[in-house]
Amino acid sequence: MRRLCILGSTGSIGTQALEIVRTKKEEFKIIALTANSNVELLIEQAKEFKPSYVVIMDESKKNYLKDKLANLEIEVLTGIEGLEYVSTLKEVDIVLTAVVGMIGLRPTVQAIRSQKRIALANKETMVVAGEIIKKELKEYKAEIIPVDSEHNAIFQALQGNKKDEVARIILTASGGPFRGYKKEDLKDVTPEMAIKHPRWNMGKKISVDSATLMNKALEVIEAHWLFDLDYDKIDVIIHPQSIVHSMVEYIDGSIIAQLGVTDMKLPIKYALEYPKRTDNISDYLDLKAVAKLTFEEADTETFECLKLGYLAGKIGGSMPTVLNAANEEAVKLFLERKISFLEIPKLLQSAIENHKVEHNLTIEKIITIEESTKKYINELIK
Numbered sequence: 001m002r003r004l005c006i007l008g009s010t011g012s013i014g015t016q017a018l019e020i021v022r023t024k025k026e027e028f029k030i031i032a033l034t035a036n037s038n039v040e041l042l043i044e045q046a047k048e049f050k051p052s053y054v055v056i057m058d059e060s061k062k063n064y065l066k067d068k069l070a071n072l073e074i075e076v077l078t079g080i081e082g083l084e085y086v087s088t089l090k091e092v093d094i095v096l097t098a099v100v101g102m103i104g105l106r107p108t109v110q111a112i113r114s115q116k117r118i119a120l121a122n123k124e125t126m127v128v129a130g131e132i133i134k135k136e137l138k139e140y141k142a143e144i145i146p147v148d149s150e151h152n153a154i155f156q157a158l159q160g161n162k163k164d165e166v167a168r169i170i171l172t173a174s175g176g177p178f179r180g181y182k183k184e185d186l187k188d189v190t191p192e193m194a195i196k197h198p199r200w201n202m203g204k205k206i207s208v209d210s211a212t213l214m215n216k217a218l219e220v221i222e223a224h225w226l227f228d229l230d231y232d233k234i235d236v237i238i239h240p241q242s243i244v245h246s247m248v249e250y251i252d253g254s255i256i257a258q259l260g261v262t263d264m265k266l267p268i269k270y271a272l273e274y275p276k277r278t279d280n281i282s283d284y285l286d287l288k289a290v291a292k293l294t295f296e297e298a299d300t301e302t303f304e305c306l307k308l309g310y311l312a313g314k315i316g317g318s319m320p321t322v323l324n325a326a327n328e329e330a331v332k333l334f335l336e337r338k339i340s341f342l343e344i345p346k347l348l349q350s351a352i353e354n355h356k357v358e359h360n361l362t363i364e365k366i367i368t369i370e371e372s373t374k375k376y377i378n379e380l381i382k
């Protein structure tokens with residue numbers, strides 16, 4: 001029996017993880033569930049899965065949540081301290097980090113220090129604090145199994161092979177809803193258009209990131225830290241079908257890829273069950289129906305975020321934190337219709353240019369840089 005804490009159980013990844021648990025009751029037990037403000041769904045999940053703890057970030061909903069769960073033995077917590085607390089519980093084996101944004105940083109670090117397995121969906125944490133996370137993993141002998149579909153694919157393609165025989169990894173990108181568009185076509189695109197991903201059904205923030213190619217930029221930095229590879233060994237290729245989830249090229253010229261249907265339950269389940277494989281609960285891939293797998297170069301002149309990702313990653317230190325924080329704020333402003341789609345890369349570029357890189361980061365320093373970057377972005381749009 002594997003005992004789970006799901007950070008962000010009400011989101012796209014969180015609800016899919018619970019679908020897995022629902023069909024594999026003999027294999028998993030839910031210990032803790034968390035949400036930001038979707039209290040109704042959290043109540044429903046708590047009634048079904050009977051965790052020992054629930055966390056609602058929004059303090060104002062605590063009493064309502066407590067009332068609704070009064071006849072169940074469930075402790076109700078709030079805030080970032082609540083997230084940290086449930087990530088360290090001795091009765092938890094695996095923490096699935098499925099919150100969106102760098103709010104996942106502190107609970108992830110706490111989970112590592114408590115030697116949990118981290119099933120990592122929350123890529124922003126790896127982007128802003130990759131170096132610290134790597135050190136902590138080593139010191140506390142904890143492990144990360146990637147959930148992000150590309151990194152999960154690479155993790156699988158690395159199994160049984162030697163790391164020093166890897167020539168490069170190739171991250172696939174769908175190209176998002178605006179693949180083929182030029183800058184002129186992007187001038188008036190709306191949030192509704194941007195969140196309509198052609199292949200995956202995901203939360204709003206990551207969907208906008210896919211549309212700008214910032215998702216791939218974050219994934220390049222995530223891969224750098226997860227697989228300990230220089231940026232010149234991390235390539236991106238556009239693959240509109242999203243069937244090849246990513247590839248590893250070895251020094252002998254062999255490429256090992258992982259393929260599958262576009263269903264996040266596959267990588268989530270793999271990360272929760274690793275190293276075991278159990279029966280599929282999704283569709284099987286019908287290659288005859290897919291018929292064609294195509295690949296093309298990414299258009300980084302139009303979608304500049306991808307270039308900014310490599311730039312920030314190579315500069316290192318605090319620069320990926322700045323890029324990520326600026327992006328979180330810019331995406332929020334775009335979804336609120338306060339800026340246009342094309343302003344997103346401009347704001348990120350400006351945040352990078354304005355920042356003096358710092359090294360020897362701490363968690364506190366990263367959070368301070370996040371706050372000052374978000375403030376800077378808001379001053380720019382005044």
Ligand SMILES: NC(=O)C1=CN([C@@H]2O[C@H](COP(=O)(O)OP(=O)(O)OC[C@H]3O[C@@H](n4cnc5c(N)ncnc54)[C@H](OP(=O)(O)O)[C@@H]3O)[C@@H](O)[C@H]2O)C=CC1
Nearest residue numbers: 008010011012013035036037038099100121122123202203
């Ligand atoms: N969706 C996908 O297919 C994939 C997602 N990922 C990554 O997984 C993570 C989650 O993505 P996704 O599931 O799409 O996101 P969603 O927006 O669907 O869900 C986010 C979850 O986090 C909670 N949350 C949001 N903000 C906060 C906050 N400030 N404090 C605490 N909890 C918060 C939400 O609660 P509430 O519901 O109450 O708002 C919800 O439970 C992201 O980092 C994303 O990049 C990676 C690969 C694929």
Ligand SMILES: CC(=O)[C@@H](O)[C@H](O)COP(=O)(O)O
Nearest residue numbers: 148149173174175176210215
């Ligand atoms: C499912 C997943 O892992 C997402 O990160 C997905 O890859 C996004 O699609 P893009 O390839 O369009 O960024």
Ligand SMILES: [Mn+2]
Nearest residue numbers: 148149150219
């Ligand atoms: Mn991905």
